[in-house]
Amino acid sequence: MPIFANIAYDTAHLLDTFVLVLSFALLYQRRLFAVLTIYAWQALCLAAAAAWQAYAQDAPHLYITAAIALVFKAIVIPLALHRIIVYLNIHRSIETALGIGPTMAVGVGLVALSILLVLPVTAAAGALTRESLAAALSVVLLGLLMMITRRNAVSQVVGFMSLENGLILAAVGVKGMPLVVELSIAFSVMVAFIIFGIFFFHIRERFDTLDIHDMERFRGEER
Amino acid sequence: MRPALLELLQFSLLVALAPLLTGLVRKLKARLNGRIGPGLLQPYRDLLRLLRKEVVLAPNASWLFRASPYLIFAAIWLAAAIVPTFATGLALSRTADLIALVALLGTARFALALAGMDVGTSFGGIGSSREMMIASLAEPAMLMVIFTVALLVRSTSLPHIAEYLLMHDVGIRISLLLGLLALLIVAIAENARIPVDNPATHLELTMVHEAMVLEYSGRHLALIEGAAMVKLQLYVSLVAAVFFPWGLARDFGDASAVAIGVGLYVLKLAFAGAVFALFETSIAKMRVFRLAELLGGALLLGLLAAIFLYVSQEL
Numbered sequence: 001m002p003i004f005a006n007i008a009y010d011t012a013h014l015l016d017t018f019v020l021v022l023s024f025a026l027l028y029q030r031r032l033f034a035v036l037t038i039y040a041w042q043a044l045c046l047a048a049a050a051a052w053q054a055y056a057q058d059a060p061h062l063y064i065t066a067a068i069a070l071v072f073k074a075i076v077i078p079l080a081l082h083r084i085i086v087y088l089n090i091h092r093s094i095e096t097a098l099g100i101g102p103t104m105a106v107g108v109g110l111v112a113l114s115i116l117l118v119l120p121v122t123a124a125a126g127a128l129t130r131e132s133l134a135a136a137l138s139v140v141l142l143g144l145l146m147m148i149t150r151r152n153a154v155s156q157v158v159g160f161m162s163l164e165n166g167l168i169l170a171a172v173g174v175k176g177m178p179l180v181v182e183l184s185i186a187f188s189v190m191v192a193f194i195i196f197g198i199f200f201f202h203i204r205e206r207f208d209t210l211d212i213h214d215m216e217r218f219r220g221e222e223r
Numbered sequence: 224m225r226p227a228l229l230e231l232l233q234f235s236l237l238v239a240l241a242p243l244l245t246g247l248v249r250k251l252k253a254r255l256n257g258r259i260g261p262g263l264l265q266p267y268r269d270l271l272r273l274l275r276k277e278v279v280l281a282p283n284a285s286w287l288f289r290a291s292p293y294l295i296f297a298a299i300w301l302a303a304a305i306v307p308t309f310a311t312g313l314a315l316s317r318t319a320d321l322i323a324l325v326a327l328l329g330t331a332r333f334a335l336a337l338a339g340m341d342v343g344t345s346f347g348g349i350g351s352s353r354e355m356m357i358a359s360l361a362e363p364a365m366l367m368v369i370f371t372v373a374l375l376v377r378s379t380s381l382p383h384i385a386e387y388l389l390m391h392d393v394g395i396r397i398s399l400l401l402g403l404l405a406l407l408i409v410a411i412a413e414n415a416r417i418p419v420d421n422p423a424t425h426l427e428l429t430m431v432h433e434a435m436v437l438e439y440s441g442r443h444l445a446l447i448e449g450a451a452m453v454k455l456q457l458y459v460s461l462v463a464a465v466f467f468p469w470g471l472a473r474d475f476g477d478a479s480a481v482a483i484g485v486g487l488y489v490l491k492l493a494f495a496g497a498v499f500a501l502f503e504t505s506i507a508k509m510r511v512f513r514l515a516e517l518l519g520g521a522l523l524l525g526l527l528a529a530i531f532l533y534v535s536q537e538l
Contacts, residue, residue, distance in 0.1 A: 017401065021404065101519050105519075115530060
């Protein structure tokens with residue numbers, strides 16, 4: 001069937017799209033546990049994308065990237081965050097600094113921005129590389145947006161993690177990315193996660209909440 | 224002679240299978256809920272019973288109220304006939320394109336909303352206003368998807384789109400996937416399915432479609448319910464024709480191609496019914512005021528699809 005003529009690129013794009021759409025789902029979601037589930041799905045799609053690139057580019061070290069994404073990001077981190085939420089008894093609905101609708105609109109603006117950025121840079125590359133890079137950059141920017149628009153520290157961390165998913169997505173799409181770089185990204189994220197975890201407990205201890213808004217008072221930013 | 228016969232087959236297939244699709248969704252939903260549920264043919268029986276019953280009209284009902292069911296059914300039936308279900312070369316689907324389809328659906332919705340307000344009950348008014356709110360959000364999303372597909376294929380004619388996607392190596396494009404998602408959300412909203420509206424409820428403050436048709440009875444109600452069933456099938460056919468056009472017959476001289484087309488079409492309908500049932504049992508109805516976010520999301524997905532189309536074009 002002609003529709004499956006270019007299966008290598010098609011599958012890569014399918015997975016890229018899933019990661020991007022799940023980024024939007026993260027922005028759309030209001031409940032904390034659902035955010036974690038969507039994040040886990042995004043990491044799963046990322047792992048699948050990395051594994052597929054490993055197979056398509058014949059680059060076995062990408063399998064390690066896929067395994068890291070699968071084990072840590074799709075399983076360990078969501079479970080750990082889940083336990084933290086239960087343990088700290090955090091309020092489970094998310095307060096957003098901006099409404100969901102405007103946030104999504106800004107998100108689409110960011111996607112357009114990332115496309116505008118990618119277009120001149122990759123003028124020489126094929127259409128398919130361009131789509132991949134645009135999707136990855138969009139995921140990074142949407143992660144940033146999520147960190148900005150959410151008041152709850154846990155969802156800000158999820159935003160940070162999904163930003164990092166975008167970085168990995170860009171890395172696996174490019175041929176010849178050394179393993180060292182990917183490993184160092186993965187471990188820096190792990191370290192960041194641990195530090196965030198400790199922060200959660202300290203913030204909670206001091207302020208009795210994980211709502212960042214309440215901390216502004218202590219910094220003299222009260223309005 | 225032969226094209227006319229096939230055209231007739233297309234029209235009759237739509238009306239003949241639509242209640243079956245609805246029956247299938249209801250049956251599967253009942254089974255998933257742990258109930259046995261009515262048989263697959265129950266919607267046919269319901270429609271027949273309604274057709275035999277007398278019409279009860281409110282004293283202040285105008286001609287609009289009486290004419291609307293016929294107009295709605297005709298518009299939706301015609302719109303459904305535009306979509307290529309089993310073959311691409313039918314004369315009617317060549318003459319009208321996707322924009323005409325949206326216009327026909329819009330006409331039907333307009334008539335329904337007017338009829339909902341005609342008698343002057345509060346429920347009808349609520350239903351109509353909500354329907355219009357949903358429509359004002361869903362229609363741009365649908366048009367966005369249409370523009371995306373039309374830009375990709377360079378045509379708004381449905382059979383041409385289906386043929387192009389069948390013959391050319393388009394591949395799995397980001398735009399097409401985003402468009403599919405957007406169209407699915409629109410389909411759910413337009414058919415008053417679960418996260419947006421509950422098709423099984425008749426007395427609830429959150430209902431939309433049922434609130435508008437609350438005053439209808441007898442053959443009028445049969446026509447409106449039939450139109451709703453055909454509309455569900457229309458959206459399934461639309462998604463199937465644009466995104467899964469496999470098996471559409473292109474050669475009319477070949478009877479086996481037509482048979483394969485019809486067979487695959489029925490399979491696609493059954494699959495869509497199963498997906499609908501599974502989706503609706505796993506999700507709860509949304510608050511009405513959240514709908515703007517859902518449908519806004521569909522619009523944004525459609526917009527993204529159009530944006531990505533420009534990236535993917537060779538410079």
